[in-house]
Amino acid sequence: xxxxxxxxxxxxxxxxxxxxxxxxxxxDDELTLGHxxxxxxxxxxxxxxxxxxxxxxxDEVGHAVFYFDLLHQLGEGDPDRLAFSRDxxxxxxxxxxxxxxxxxxxxILRHYFYDLFDDLRLQxxxxxxxxxxxxxxxxxxxxxxxHLLHMKTLFSRLGSAGGQARERMEEALLKVWPDLGDLFDFxxxxxxxxxxxxxSLSGSEVRRRWEEQVRDALLSIGFEWPGEIPxxxxxxxxGEHSSDLQPLLDTLCEVYAIDSNARW
Amino acid sequence: xxxxxxxxxERIRRGxxxxxxDWMPDEYRKLLIKLIHMHAVSEIMGAxxxxxxxxxxxxxxxxxxxxAKVQDEMGHGQLLLxxxxxxxxxxxKTREDLIxxxxxxxxxxxxxxxxxxRTWADAGVIGWLVDxxxxxxxxxxxxxxxxPYARVLKRICAEESFHMQHGENIxxxxxxxxxxxxxxxxEALNYWWESLLFFFGPKEVTPxxxxxxxxxxxxxxxxxxxxxxxxxxxxxxxxxxxxxxDEQLRYDRERKAWVYSEPDWDKFGRIVRENRGPKSxxxxxxxxxxxxxxxxxxxxMARSHLPAG
Amino acid sequence: xxxxxxxxxxxxxxxxxxxQEPQVHVGSLLAPSPDVALILAxxxxxxxxxxxxxxxxxxxxxxxxxxxxxxxxxxxxxxxxEVAGYTENGRLWRMFKEKAIxxxxxxxxxxxxxxxxxxxxxxxxx
Numbered sequence: 001x002x003x004x005x006x007x008x009x010x011x012x013x014x015x016x017x018x019x020x021x022x023x024x025x026x027x028d029d030e031l032t033l034g035h036x037x038x039x040x041x042x043x044x045x046x047x048x049x050x051x052x053x054x055x056x057x058x059d060e061v062g063h064a065v066f067y068f069d070l071l072h073q074l075g076e077g078d079p080d081r082l083a084f085s086r087d088x089x090x091x092x093x094x095x096x097x098x099x100x101x102x103x104x105x106x107x108i109l110r111h112y113f114y115d116l117f118d119d120l121r122l123q124x125x126x127x128x129x130x131x132x133x134x135x136x137x138x139x140x141x142x143x144x145x146x147h148l149l150h151m152k153t154l155f156s157r158l159g160s161a162g163g164q165a166r167e168r169m170e171e172a173l174l175k176v177w178p179d180l181g182d183l184f185d186f187x188x189x190x191x192x193x194x195x196x197x198x199x200s201l202s203g204s205e206v207r208r209r210w211e212e213q214v215r216d217a218l219l220s221i222g223f224e225w226p227g228e229i230p231x232x233x234x235x236x237x238x239g240e241h242s243s244d245l246q247p248l249l250d251t252l253c254e255v256y257a258i259d260s261n262a263r264w
Numbered sequence: 265x266x267x268x269x270x271x272x273x274e275r276i277r278r279g280x281x282x283x284x285x286d287w288m289p290d291e292y293r294k295l296l297i298k299l300i301h302m303h304a305v306s307e308i309m310g311a312x313x314x315x316x317x318x319x320x321x322x323x324x325x326x327x328x329x330x331x332a333k334v335q336d337e338m339g340h341g342q343l344l345l346x347x348x349x350x351x352x353x354x355x356x357k358t359r360e361d362l363i364x365x366x367x368x369x370x371x372x373x374x375x376x377x378x379x380x381x382r383t384w385a386d387a388g389v390i391g392w393l394v395d396x397x398x399x400x401x402x403x404x405x406x407x408x409x410x411x412p413y414a415r416v417l418k419r420i421c422a423e424e425s426f427h428m429q430h431g432e433n434i435x436x437x438x439x440x441x442x443x444x445x446x447x448x449x450x451e452a453l454n455y456w457w458e459s460l461l462f463f464f465g466p467k468e469v470t471p472x473x474x475x476x477x478x479x480x481x482x483x484x485x486x487x488x489x490x491x492x493x494x495x496x497x498x499x500x501x502x503x504x505x506x507x508x509x510d511e512q513l514r515y516d517r518e519r520k521a522w523v524y525s526e527p528d529w530d531k532f533g534r535i536v537r538e539n540r541g542p543k544s545x546x547x548x549x550x551x552x553x554x555x556x557x558x559x560x561x562x563x564x565m566a567r568s569h570l571p572a573g
Numbered sequence: 574x575x576x577x578x579x580x581x582x583x584x585x586x587x588x589x590x591x592x593q594e595p596q597v598h599v600g601s602l603l604a605p606s607p608d609v610a611l612i613l614a615x616x617x618x619x620x621x622x623x624x625x626x627x628x629x630x631x632x633x634x635x636x637x638x639x640x641x642x643x644x645x646x647x648x649x650x651x652x653x654x655e656v657a658g659y660t661e662n663g664r665l666w667r668m669f670k671e672k673a674i675x676x677x678x679x680x681x682x683x684x685x686x687x688x689x690x691x692x693x694x695x696x697x698x699x
Contacts, residue, residue, distance in 0.1 A: 045561035054335035165564030255322035264322035566579035
């Protein structure tokens with residue numbers, strides 16, 4: 001009886017560690033991409049598109065807030081502290097998302113590929129054993145439906161327009177490809193996440209399904225499959241980032257850092 | 265004046281409204297294009313000073329709110345551009361031209377959007393007082409004789425009520441904050457005050473303004489609106505313990521009007537006319553590159569829809 | 574004027590805010606195609622207000638008449654087809670010792686009776 005209880009506590013701790021790690025990956029992905037998206041404000045190719053793109057940026061940051069709130073409920077710092085005062089080696093976002101926006105083709109292609117990934121990741125949480133995550137991700141997935149449709153439409157049109165647009169999309173694909181590796185790295189607690197039923201799909205399964213969808217998407221605009229995704233030497237999921245993250249964090253945290261105890 | 269114009273003027277004098285497809289005198293059309301084009305472009309260029317603070321907003325909620333606010337400004341630009349586009353269509357002008365007019369200097373935008381947003385408190389003051397001034401301007405236009413403009417203004421004003429709360433909330437947090445935060449706020453007020461007074465335009469009624477009043481495009485003078493702004497905002501600014509950087513500022517009970525030091529009309533006039541403010545060139549360049557260097561996107565989006573051949 | 578072979582089209586945007594209301598015109602936008610117009614309309618016109626349906630219609634497809642032409646004029650008395658044209662009913666009913674009733678009263682009564690019958694059914698079951 002006593003033994004059993006001990007195992008439960010240990011399991012409880014393992015559960016919590018794995019869950020927190022997973023939530024940080026989710027929160028940091030969404031915050032980082034939402035931040036990059038927001039840099040497009042006022043700079044999109046047309047005014048109507050500018051307005052629409054900003055909603056996507058807000059949704060991404062909104063989703064980050066949801067995940068940070070869950071972390072906070074599990075005893076971590078308050079959401080703002082988590083967002084604005086963690087060093088880069090504690091940030092869990094994939095490297096792809098910290099890259100600067102580049103041109104419109106790169107931004108759209110990156111976003112579409114990430115949204116396809118995120119949709120699969122959300123699917124893997126729809127029957128999560130952790131109820132708050134299960135409930136939240138169902139809502140988030142409904143919002144992400146619009147993002148996917150939006151990005152898919154832009155991706156298809158830009159990809160099939162020929163001329164400069166096609167060249168830029170080809171360049172974007174080559175630029176995105178080497179950065180994809182750590183997107184599917186579910187981190188050191190992947191086994192626990194699956195065992196505890198926090199998620200139902202492994203990183204490699206998500207990757208398999210993602211590759212299937214991306215293969216079709218590329219085919220639909222007459223693009224060739226660029227070959228196997230290179231395995232990355234670094235993983236953002238483990239706090240190993242590119243040199244693009246620190247400048248992003250410097251900007252993100254600039255005002256907060258003036259006085260991190262003040263009310264802003 | 266020909267008979268048609270006479271009838272037209274009489275109709276709007278009786279409170280009649282004009283629609284896009286109605287006949288209108290050329291002068292009326294041109295005045296509207298000038299006014300609404302400037303309004304539209306000011307919304308779009310007005311997004312930049314705050315946009316610069318979107319990436320730096322100090323809390324998640326502030327980040328979301330300022331994004332939403334800047335997005336609204338772009339949205340207002342969109343609504344207003346559509347009104348101008350319908351007016352300018354008979355003259356052969358399109359969206360492409362109306363945007364290009366910004367960086368070729370053919371259309372002006374408000375003085376405040378040529379200024380630099382140096383700190384988070386500046387972003388707050390823009391949200392509170394620049395928006396406050398703009399709201400007064402826009403509310404006064406709700407009665408305009410041009411119905412499509414009135415309808416868009418109605419929608420804009422409804423959204424501005426969120427902007428008002430948003431701006432005030434940033435300011436209140438700073439005013440209740442640390443000594444450093446209060447100092448930031450005071451410095452921001454010092455920097456923006458003169459621009460705010462200029463914002464409403466010259467005291468005298470210019471010939472163009474005269475014509476706008478004549479056609480009931482506008483119904484109030486610059487000075488009337490400036491006075492209303494001072495009425496509403498001076499007491500609130502003072503209640504926060506802030507000092508308005510104008511020793512002459514006082515309410516004259518006999519004249520029932522605010523007395524204030526004149527802003528430097530020449531300096532700000534040049535800023536608007538010649539695009540010579542601290543941030544004019546940089547922001548015009550942002551608009552140029554967004555428009556010119558991404559023409560390939562618009563072209564591709566339109567072309568990929570066309571049937572092959 | 575910019576020389577170009579392509580152009581965006583104008584679309585009119587209509588929202589239905591609830592199932593009880595008609596589709597209402599809320600504005601217009603420029604877009605390269607109907608599918609993109611729909612995506613853009615969602616954020617340009619329903620950032621705050623929820624809707625149950627959204628249409629985009631090429632502006633070219635709209636045939637319009639405005640009041641200026643006289644097409645929409647209704648100058649003469651049309652009281653015969655309005656409630657306001659029948660105020661005498663109240664006085665006439667009083668001659669029969671009855672009160673005039675309005676449609677709103679009937680609607681309220683119909684809705685009230687539904688509640689009443691529910692109560693009755695519940696009472697019967699209980």
